[in-house]
Amino acid sequence: MASIQCDIVSAEESIFSGSVEMIIAAGLLGDLGISAGHSPLLTGLKPGPVRVISEGEEEQVFYVSGGFLEVQPNAITVLADTAVRAEDLDEAAAVEAQKRAEQDVVNQSGEIDYSRAAAELAAAVAQLRTIQQIKSKLGK
Amino acid sequence: MASGKEIRTQITSIKSTQKITSAMEMVAASKMRKAQERMQKGKPYSKRIKAVVGHLANSTPEYRHMFMEEREIKRVGYIVVSTDRGLCGGLNVNLFKQAIASMKNYSENNIDVDLCLVGAKGAAFFNSFGGNVVAAVRDLGEDPAVVDLIGSIKVMLDAYEEGTIDRLYLVNNEFVNTMTQQPEVEQLLPLDCSDDESMKHHWDYIYEPDAKDLLDGLLLRYIEALVYQAVVENGACEQAARMIAMKSATDNAGDLIDDLQLVYNKARQAAITQELSEIVSGAAAIS
Numbered sequence: 415m416a417s418i419q420c421d422i423v424s425a426e427e428s429i430f431s432g433s434v435e436m437i438i439a440a441g442l443l444g445d446l447g448i449s450a451g452h453s454p455l456l457t458g459l460k461p462g463p464v465r466v467i468s469e470g471e472e473e474q475v476f477y478v479s480g481g482f483l484e485v486q487p488n489a490i491t492v493l494a495d496t497a498v499r500a501e502d503l504d505e506a507a508a509v510e511a512q513k514r515a516e517q518d519v520v521n522q523s524g525e526i527d528y529s530r531a532a533a534e535l536a537a538a539v540a541q542l543r544t545i546q547q548i549k550s551k552l553g554k
Numbered sequence: 555m556a557s558g559k560e561i562r563t564q565i566t567s568i569k570s571t572q573k574i575t576s577a578m579e580m581v582a583a584s585k586m587r588k589a590q591e592r593m594q595k596g597k598p599y600s601k602r603i604k605a606v607v608g609h610l611a612n613s614t615p616e617y618r619h620m621f622m623e624e625r626e627i628k629r630v631g632y633i634v635v636s637t638d639r640g641l642c643g644g645l646n647v648n649l650f651k652q653a654i655a656s657m658k659n660y661s662e663n664n665i666d667v668d669l670c671l672v673g674a675k676g677a678a679f680f681n682s683f684g685g686n687v688v689a690a691v692r693d694l695g696e697d698p699a700v701v702d703l704i705g706s707i708k709v710m711l712d713a714y715e716e717g718t719i720d721r722l723y724l725v726n727n728e729f730v731n732t733m734t735q736q737p738e739v740e741q742l743l744p745l746d747c748s749d750d751e752s753m754k755h756h757w758d759y760i761y762e763p764d765a766k767d768l769l770d771g772l773l774l775r776y777i778e779a780l781v782y783q784a785v786v787e788n789g790a791c792e793q794a795a796r797m798i799a800m801k802s803a804t805d806n807a808g809d810l811i812d813d814l815q816l817v818y819n820k821a822r823q824a825a826i827t828q829e830l831s832e833i834v835s836g837a838a839a840i841s
Contacts, residue, residue, distance in 0.1 A: 441762055
């Protein structure tokens with residue numbers, strides 16, 4: 415299978431750079447998989463996992479909290495707001511954050527900003543989703 | 555000739571100044587390393603987002619964002635990134651000179667200039683120099699956060715969107731190496747199209763969701779990333795410039811001390827010689 419250059423960068427550092435077969439990311443309009451030969455595309459990213467599949471290597475999963483994805487004929491660029499290697503994600507912290515965010519959404523007292531709480535909830539759910547993907551990958 | 559005691563106090567005072575400058579040199583050296591690391595870490599992102607926006611400017615999009623349109627220039631904006639603290643040699647002064655030279659092209663044609671100032675030194679300078687300051691941010695510390703900058707960037711971007719300003723520049727120091735910092739004026743808006751011949755055929759992205767929302771977000775992020783990178787790079791420049799300035803101050807203090815020590819020794823020797831000849835001639839008179 416043809417491979418394509420892929421770079422994942424966040425504002426803090428460069429996360430991944432290398433030749434890949436396919437990447438799967440959570441776009442604003444749904445998950446999308448991109449391999450070599452894709453037409454030029456520009457999309458926003460939702461908080462969620464970015465899976466990188468390269469030949470002869472284990473699949474890698476990164477968590478991004480939003481950003482942009484650009485596809486050029488010869489390169490894929492992920493501009494992440496913040497990106498972490500999914501191995502670094504702490505499941506307990508993610509569950510905790512989800513609970514707290516859900517509570518915030520439910521108890522909408524005056525001082526809590528609803529949209530902020532909803533965004534926090536989305537981020538926590540996305541982190542959990544990333545962790546679960548890694549687990550299922552390890553399990554199989 | 556100054557008396558021995560006077561010279562001695564002078565030497566002591568220069569020595570204590572030298573101690574301070576050499577301590578500041580060492581502090582700046584260690585801070586510079588961290589500031590440089592910070593600069594290096596941010597580089598990949600700003601490089602990539604520049605590339606993406608460069609592709610975008612070369613494409614033939616269905617929707618032209620207003621950041622891409624050249625307009626007739628009636629008023630221009632400058633974001634000037636300076637340091638918060640002084641004692642860093644000619645770093646800020648050179649930067650302001652460059653900024654003023656660039657602004658002069660406009661003021662000669664009766665085009666007004668709006669300023670957004672990052673750093674206390676810039677605020678102090680343009681206060682006395684004059685200039686229409688619309689936004690200022692200071693005390694960013696050694697580890698600046700994007701959040702602190704967003705407000706003042708937004709002021710300039712809003713002004714651009716409303717049509718108050720028709721062009722936006724970013725002025726900051728570029729970190730060449732420890733010894734050299736280069737002041738630089740860069741055009742932020744409208745987007746400078748990178749001339750890449752290989753990209754010059756008709757093509758456009760597929761946008762998800764629609765082009766307008768996406769470009770709004772992306773270009774805002776682009777400007778923020780560029781300004782943030784400029785601030786971080788200027789921080790590294792500040793520490794490097796301070797290190798060099800303090801090193802030369804320490805060296806100069808050393809030279810001064812050497813010279814004064816020579817003068818002091820001569821004065822002391824002269825006093826001893828004089829005393830001796832007085833004793834000898836006194837003894838000769840008695841006998």
